[in-house]
Every structure is written in structure tokens, then in C-alpha cells.
Amino acid sequence: MFQKQVQAPVQAPLLAVRGLCKSFFGVQVLHDVGFELAPGRALGLIGENGSGKSTTMNILGGIHQPDRGEMVLDGQPYRPKGPKDAEAAGIAFIHQELNLFKNLSIEENLFIGGFPKLVRGLPFIDRRKVRTRAKELLAAIDLDLDPATLVSRLSQGERQLVEIAKALGSDARIVIFDEPTTSLTARETERLFGQIQRLKGRGIAIVYISHILSDVMRLTDDIVVLRDGHVVATAPTRQMTVDKLITSMVGRTIDQIYPPRASRPREGQPVLEVEKLTQPGMIKDVSFQVRQGEVVGISGLMGSGRSEMARILFGLDPYASGRILVDGQPLERPTPEVAMARGIAFLTEDRRAEGLMMDGPIADNLALPSLPNFAGGFGRLIERTRLGDAVERTGRDVQVNARDFVQTLVKNLSGGNQQKVVIGKWLLRSPRLFILDEPTRGIDVGAKYEVYKIINELAGQGTGVLVISSEIEELIGICDRILVMSHGEIRAGYDRAKFDRERIMRSAMWDSVTKGGR
């Protein structure tokens, strides 16, 4: 274990960010975001999904340009037009999904941006120089490996360290870590933290983004909390506690964002019963019920097993043990076909990759899951008129905003309308149980409201609804009951009367709170 080093004295800021504003498609996602980075200090940047962390970092990295606001680097205005500019300015990113070439060696990865040459201007690589420099860099991060080792043979933690070496090699002065520990073991995490401390010792400024609040508390000198694109708290880390952080992350009132939902007594037959469902590495002993007309929410961080569970229920992934009952009858070894035959519908979290045929028209997308119901007789020919009518009706029901469903391609619709198409295609089957994974991801507030309304009405008609979301607010707004998942297990369950943002967040961050929170 390491001790927290003596904090570097506060100097003139290396980078000052002031008044950043950014809108996408008319939705403002950043409002006057500002913070400062000092050499040798680490800044923790925290916030819920969608709070504006990634947008801020993308602006820093030159991927997006701000609508307003300024950035000052070393007293000079910093206006990156692309990732190249950020790199030249000495800003290095270490992403969740690493950007290393797995089929190349460590040393090749370290110098991929510009190999030392034997003769200037000629394309001959100075292999010997590459080797010595690579050895120096690896020594600097205490990674005792042959530079010729292929990256594909390294563990996640070692790859992380190679990324750091790469940042050192490019003389980075600011290193930004985005959820660096999600795929690391405890030991690898310790090692990474040790290296981050050393980077600070070299006078490098660190930005550390993580959901694991206890890590943020340990590593950083200052913390900035973002919520809905606003900076809601800026303070030295030692004045903060995990509790305070959680409160400032979630503190918001629910206005007219959600359609009214009355608390209802538990009644109705269970549509879905899950008993001790287990798939090693994904979910463990998951048990719960969804009743007719009930909206059950699943809260949890990314990687908590929430999406994995949904995919298992719909037959997209296998499970090792446990039972799934639909309407009291077991659903064994389901495939999507079988699950659909039993009345299950599934909206996936990635609507572009799995939810829609982006290159297809609205009508074909709406029709796809229901086609067998409209194909009769010899040769299973499609009854076009009946199908066309049903598609038209459903499309209008969910208010897809397009003049002509047969002509308009889904890719030309807005995110909200695309999502309505996905919902519509399942409504056409009149599902008994509707599983929605992140139903409002990437859609604007207005479309969200309409999605919530559809969910509400669906439940009113007796459909069981299971909603997975990273936005606790949203679950509180629309659910009768919320289950919280963490590390593949259900940690807690709350009825509508007992909904409490902080308690839910605490259950989701179960290990931060128990492991090292203050």
C-alpha cells in the first residue's frame, strides 16, 4: 500500500477551463463548465452518466469544439481542432477501452505516433533507439517486460501501464484517466495508483474520472462534481466525503419530467419469475418477480450485470443455473424466438447495432418481429395489406414523426423517433413482458417523456415492464419498484413509497461504500 504523498503546493494553473458551453442538436449538455489543473495535482471528475463528463473531456481532446468558453494552457489560449492538437499540447488520454494495437509489440505501440528514424526523412526505423527508449520508458513505470512482447499477451493492468509509458514518451503534461480500473484486479489497481502518484511527482497534472468514489477520494487532490452539465461542486478532496459526493451528484428535483404514476398495491399474477439465475462472470443468484401491470426498474452501474441479465432472459446469452418462469411456466434454454413466442419483448441498449435496421425504412423495422404473424398458408407469403395497416396504426400510436413510413429510412430519424420505432416494433406483438434496456439513452427530454408515457400506458394495460437504466432519477420517476444490481447480484430492492436517490446510489456503489468510504 502506498501513502498519500505530500501534496504539491498550489501553483499557477497549467490549464484553466472557463465557461464551457456545448449543445448537441439543440440540447445544451454543458453549462458554464470550468475548472483548473495544476502541475503535480490530481483532479477527480465525477458525475452520473450523461452529466457531461465525456463531453468536457472530448472538448479538451479536440474531438468537439465548445460553443462558448475558453481554455488557457500555460497562459496561451488553447483551441484544439482535433486529437492531434491535443497530443501536441501534451494532453494524453487513457481510455476505458485502451487504444493499443494488440497485434503489435510494446515498443511499436510506444512509438506508433512517430518512430525514431536512422536517417532523417527516410523511412528506416532506428530499431536500436526504439529498443533503448522503450526500455527507459518501461523502467520508468516499473514494468519489467521485454519491449518486444506483443500487447495481446499482456494483462489489462499491464496494458494500462503501457498506455502510461506511451504518455510519458510523448512528454505529456496532462494525463486524463477515464474509468481506468473497471477491468483491473485489486493488485493491478494498486500498481496503477502507485504509478499515478509517480506521474504527479514528475509534475504532471492528472484528471481522474471514475464511478468508484473511494478511489477518487484516495487519489485526487481536488474534486469537481458535474450534474446535468453544470459544475455543482468544486472542493479540495480532503473537505469531501463519499456521502457528500453522492448527494451532490444526484441532488435534483423531479419536475414535470415524468408522467404521473400512482403507487399501486402489489396485485396481479407474476408475469416473470426469476429464481437464482446464475451465469459465471455475469450474474449470480438473481431472483425477482415482475407482476402484471407492474413497472420494475433495475439500477446499477455499467458492468453490474444488469444488461447481461436482460440478454439472458431474452435468450441472447446462455445461463448456467437457475430458473426463469413466464406466466408460471418454465422458460428453458430460451432463444429470442422462444422468448418472443412466450410474449417477451426486448429493447436493447444499443439501438443502432441491435435494435434497428438503420438502412431500412420505418415500416420494415416496425414489421420485423411480427412478420411470422402476417405470413400464412403455403410458402408463408406475407399478407401485405394487413401488415401495412398494422404497421401504420402502431407507428401512429407511438407517434413516430414521419410522413411516410414506407419511404423514410430509420437512419434519417432523430434518436427519439428511432427509439419510438424500436418500441413500436415490439408493441405490434402485444407483449406480456417488455424488457427495456436504457430506453431513453441519447434522446431528448421531450422524447423521453413520450417514452415514459408509453411505458405507463403499457403497464396500465397489464403488461409487465422491466426497465434497466443508469439514471436513478428516471427509475424513480416511472417505476413501482427498483432493484439495485452490483457485481452481478441484486443488492437491494425498494418499493415506490421508499424510493430514495441516495440509498439507491449507495447500494449501486456497494463496494465503494463498504470498501473505503469515509
Place this chain on the structure above:
Amino acid sequence: MTPAQTTRLDRPGLAPGLPLWRRLLLSEYLVLFLTVVYVAGMALIVPEILAADTWRDILAAMIPLLIVAIGQMFVLVVAGIDLSATSVLAFSSVLGAAVITMDGGPLVGMPAFLVVAVGILAFMAVGGAVGAFNGACTTRFNMPPFIVTLTTMMFFSGAAIWVTTLLTDDGSSIGSLPREFVFIGQGRVFELPFSLLIALAVGLLAHVALSHSLFGRWLFAIGINPNAAAVSGVPVRRTMFWAYVISGACAGLAAVIYTARLETGTPVLGQRILLDVVGAAVIGGVSLFGGKAKVLWVVFGALFLTVVDKGLQLLGLSLAGVFAIKGGVILLAAIVDAQRQRLKGRG
């Protein structure tokens, strides 16, 4: 311009309000226009291209090609490819002929209609079996269809020759086919080649299967986005499997026509038409990226290729010359396909 107008290619006719060249490029009749232009141009140099005999040749050459290409289309819709079609021609020609030969074959003495019926089934079954193998490899083991069908092409080309040497003394071909079978390739009904009727039937069936059946809708869905299709309950693997079987069976049926025409089963059948098969489909507008196909397009494509071929022959070009120019034409079609994608992308 509204996106809907430029993005729906399978809309007949021309989208209004666009520059002519773009409308033409996006029209589904583009290839037919090109064929007419080509014939008109050729007629200035070699007037014979307008003769009835020439068109009889073109039709004869086009029919079996069209049948194989229609089969190929089913595989292309799901973004696959079937390179083995030509070796299926040869292999089923040899095996099928061995079944129906009157020179010591197993069916000697049976009634003629039975021999013909069993014969056709045998040809198609051989093709379907090779297709099933291709389909099983691509769907069960997730192998790239290019490699699977490339290897089956090599294997069955060889196997066809090997089987012929086993079955015959001189190792070249299997003759003595019944007269009733030969009629399929050479006979005429109401002045029309009998094989044309077969091609029409195949085209009609394929059109209904592709554009009006559940199976066809599933093919398109898989071609556009296999993941979305799977999540929507489409049996992706089963559907893709049958696409390969259909491609094989169509090649088997084309082998019937070729074999009946030659009156012999031979392992050198259709060796050179691989390019034409894929070319006919792609030139017509079937996308190699999947999700876009129509029987009529394949008809246009096959017609265009056959007409180009015939025109070059009339010019007196050597086989090598014909090949080179045809290769260039197919490349051009691929470029046009890519351009269409780009234009549509702009939508």
C-alpha cells in the same frame, strides 16, 4: 431533396427533381438503358447484332446463366457469396448424367417421364447438397463464405473430373442421355425454347420467395443488420443456410439445361461462367454488401453481360479479349454500385 426519394432504390422509375445523370444512376433500369445503348452502338459496326439468330443465341446463353445468378442472388442478399456455383454445375452434370444415362445407368428400363423426373431431382439434389455444406460451414462454424465456397469450388471441380474417370472408360464425358431429357435443353414449346419456360418459372418463384414471403423478408433483414434481425427473433442461421441450399439447387437446375443441350454430362461444364454469375447479379444492382436485391435486376444484369459477350464475339475478338473487356465491365459495375451507395448515403 427529401431523403426518401434518393434512398429507395427499389422504387421503379425515376425520382423527379434530380440531375439527369443522378436520376439515371439511381434508376433500377440503368442496366437496361446501358444494354440498349450498347446494342445501338454495336449495330453501327456489326449490324448482325440486330439479327434474329443473334438474339436466339443470346437467349440460349442467357437462360442457364440467369438461373445460376438468381440462386447467387439469394446468397448475396445476406451479404454472402457463393463461388462454388460453377463447380456445382460440373459436379451435378456428371453425377446427374450418371444417374440417367441409358448406357448402363441405374434407371435403364424405367418409363421415360420417371427417368427425367428422377434426373432433374438428382441434379438439383447434388447442387442442394453442396449448398447445404456451404451453408453449414458458414452458419455453424462462422467461416467466411468466401473461403468456404472457394474451397468447395476447388474440391468439387476436382471431384467432378475424378468421378468421370471412375465412371467412364475414356474419362471425358457421360453420354447416351434419354431423348426426353435432351428435350429440356433443345426442345421448343410454341416456338419458345423449353428452357425459357423453366427460367421464367424459376424467376417467378424466386420473385415471390424474395419479395413476398416471410423467408424473403428475413433474408433482407439479415442482409441489412444480422444483429438486429437476431434480436427480432429471425432465425438467422437457418435462413442463411437455406440461401446457400437454394444457390446450389439453382446451379443444379442450370446443369440440367447445359447437360441436356450437350447431350452429355461433362466435368468441364461452366468452368468460365463464375465471373458472369456474380457479375450478372452485381451489374443488375444486387449489392455485395447485402440487403438489396430483386429478380428483375438479375435478369437485366444477365442480359447485359450476355449481350456484351455476344457483341464482342461478333467483333471477332479473341476469347482473351472478350474476357479482358468483360472483366473491365464488371469492375465498372462494382464502381457504379459503390457510387450509388455513396449517393444514397448523402440522402
